[in-house]
Amino acid sequence: MHQPILSINHATVRFLNNTLFTNLNFTINKGENWALIGNSGSGKSALLQTIAGRFNITGGDITYHFFEDFLNQAGGNQHHLTHHKLISIVEPRHHFRNLSNTSDFYYQQRYNSSDSEDALTVNQYLQSITILPHFSNYWDMDKVIMLLNLNPLLTKQIIKLSNGETKRLMIASALLKNPAILLLDSPLTGLDVETRTLFTSIIKEITSSGISVLMATSPFEIPDAITHVAVLENRSIIQSAPKDAFDPQSFLKEEKDYMDSGELKALLNNDPSKKAYEFIVKMNDAFIKYGDKIILNKVNWQIIPGERWALLGPNGAGKSTLLSLINGDNPQAYANNIVLFDKKRGTGESIWDIKSKIGFMSPELHQYFPTDNSCLQVIESGYYDTLGLFRPSQKNKADIAFRWMKALEIEKFARVLLKNIPASAQRLCLLARALIKNPDLLIFDEPCQGLDAHQQQHFKNLVNTICRISNVTLIYVTHYQNEIPDSVTKVLRLDKGRVVN
Structure with missing residues (x-):
C-alpha cells in the first residue's frame, strides 16, 4: 500500500x-x-x-x-x-x-x-x-x-x-x-x-x-x-x-520554426559607415592570478572581424575570466598585452567605449538587474550597456526593443517584471538586450541554459541567420556540441587556464 x-x-x-x-x-x-x-x-x-x-x-x-x-x-x-x-x-x-x-x-x-x-x-x-x-x-x-x-x-x-x-x-x-x-x-x-x-x-x-x-x-x-x-x-x-x-x-513535437529574415535584416540595420577593424581581439600571453591561484596562463588569441568562435572547457577552466578581459569587466586587462577593436587596453579608451561595441549575455547576468525593471526596460537598457534602465524610456528605442521581443517570440512578457517570467524567457530577454544596438562583437556565454528544445533550435536558427546576413563577430560558450550553431567555424579550448588542443 x-x-x-x-x-x-x-x-x-x-x-x-x-x-x-x-x-x-x-x-x-x-x-x-x-x-x-x-x-x-x-x-x-x-x-x-x-x-x-x-x-x-x-x-x-x-x-x-x-x-x-x-x-x-x-x-x-x-x-x-x-x-x-x-x-x-x-x-x-x-x-x-x-x-x-x-x-x-x-x-x-x-x-x-x-x-x-x-x-x-x-x-x-x-x-x-x-x-x-x-x-x-x-x-x-x-x-x-x-x-x-x-x-x-x-x-x-x-x-x-x-x-x-x-x-x-x-x-x-x-x-x-x-x-x-x-x-x-x-x-x-x-x-x-x-x-x-x-x-x-x-x-x-x-x-x-x-x-x-x-x-x-x-x-x-x-x-x-x-x-x-x-x-x-x-x-x-x-x-x-x-x-x-x-x-x-x-x-518531441515537430514544430516549424519560422524566421523572418527580412525583419532581422531591418533590425540589424547594417551601417556601411561602421568602422572596419583589423583585429576584434588580440591578446598575447594573457596571465591572470588571484592570490596564489593562476586563472589564465599565457593565453594567446586573435579574433578577426567576421569570425565565429566557440569557447569551450570544463567548469572552472577560466572561460568567464577570459571573457571578462574582452568585455571590459576585468581591471587586470591593463596589466596584460591586450588589443580590443585595434586599441591597446590602457591607451585612453574607457570601459564604455569597449562595451558599446559588444553585445553580451550570460546565464547569471539576470541576477544583477533591478527588480522593478520590466522586460522591455531591460532590453532597452542594452543601448546604454547598463544593468537596468536608469533614464526615461525613449519611444523609438522601446519600439525597437519590442520588435526584437516579437522576433524572439517573447512579446507577451513586454510589461512583466524580468524577475517574474520563466528563466528561459529571461535568457531570451538578455539575448534581445545584447542584439539591440547591432554590436560588432556578440559574446554568448552558455545562452541555451534553461531553454526547451524548441527554444534552443529557434535560438540556433536565429544566430545562424544573423551570421548569414551580417558580418558580426561571435564568441559562443557552451558545454555541449549540439548547442553550437552551424555558423561557428573556429574553436578555442581552455583547461585549467591554458589553451589546449
Whole structure:
C-alpha cells in the first residue's frame, strides 16, 4: 500500500494577482522520486515553488505527511518547527549574501580583488548553514564536499565561482540541511559534461540516504534513481507514470520554426559607415592570478572581424575570466598585452567605449538587474550597456526593443517584471538586450541554459541567420556540441587556464 509523504488535492495556487494552478492534484509516495517534464512556462518551477510553500493555496489543500511522521518520531516539544525546515530547494538563481550580510553583489565584483573580499569563501558559506540537531545528520560537511567535488573550491570566494561551480555549492548546501524532500529546479544547467555524467550517481546517493527528490529537467536527462515522471503543459499535469512507462521520444513535437529574415535584416540595420577593424581581439600571453591561484596562463588569441568562435572547457577552466578581459569587466586587462577593436587596453579608451561595441549575455547576468525593471526596460537598457534602465524610456528605442521581443517570440512578457517570467524567457530577454544596438562583437556565454528544445533550435536558427546576413563577430560558450550553431567555424579550448588542443 502506498504511503504518501506529500499530497496536493484540488488546489488553486496563486502568486500576486496571478492564478498559477487550478484543481491541481499531485501525490508523492514514500520511496518515489519524480522528474517534472514540460516546455518552458509549462509550470515545472511553479510546482516546485508551490511545494516549497512560496505561493498561496486559495482552494483545496496541500498536506505534508512527512512532517506529521517526523513529529511523531521526534516526540517532545517541536512547536517551533514547520514543514518548511524539512524541504530544501535549489533554484536556477542563487541567493548568496556578502560578509556585510547584504545581497548587493554587482556583476564585475568577482574580478575586482579588493571588492570580492567581501564575499564568503565556499568553506565559510558551508559552515554558516544552520543545521538543526534533531534532524537526520547523514549529510555532513565531509560527505557533501566529497559528493560535489568541492575540496578544490573551499578557499575560493563564492562570487568567483563559475556558474557550474555555483550549482554544485547550492546542491551541497541544500543537502547539509538533511531535508525530507529535495527540490531541484533544472539542476543540470551550467554543469559541464563530466559533472553531468556523474549526476546520475549523485542523485542515486542522495535518494539512497532517504531523501525524496523532485526535479524539473529535460526528458532526455532523467537520472536512473528517478522512479516517476510527471508531464506538465499549460500549468496542468497532463500525464504521470512510472519512469519505465515514459518514452522521451514521444515528448518531441515537430514544430516549424519560422524566421523572418527580412525583419532581422531591418533590425540589424547594417551601417556601411561602421568602422572596419583589423583585429576584434588580440591578446598575447594573457596571465591572470588571484592570490596564489593562476586563472589564465599565457593565453594567446586573435579574433578577426567576421569570425565565429566557440569557447569551450570544463567548469572552472577560466572561460568567464577570459571573457571578462574582452568585455571590459576585468581591471587586470591593463596589466596584460591586450588589443580590443585595434586599441591597446590602457591607451585612453574607457570601459564604455569597449562595451558599446559588444553585445553580451550570460546565464547569471539576470541576477544583477533591478527588480522593478520590466522586460522591455531591460532590453532597452542594452543601448546604454547598463544593468537596468536608469533614464526615461525613449519611444523609438522601446519600439525597437519590442520588435526584437516579437522576433524572439517573447512579446507577451513586454510589461512583466524580468524577475517574474520563466528563466528561459529571461535568457531570451538578455539575448534581445545584447542584439539591440547591432554590436560588432556578440559574446554568448552558455545562452541555451534553461531553454526547451524548441527554444534552443529557434535560438540556433536565429544566430545562424544573423551570421548569414551580417558580418558580426561571435564568441559562443557552451558545454555541449549540439548547442553550437552551424555558423561557428573556429574553436578555442581552455583547461585549467591554458589553451589546449
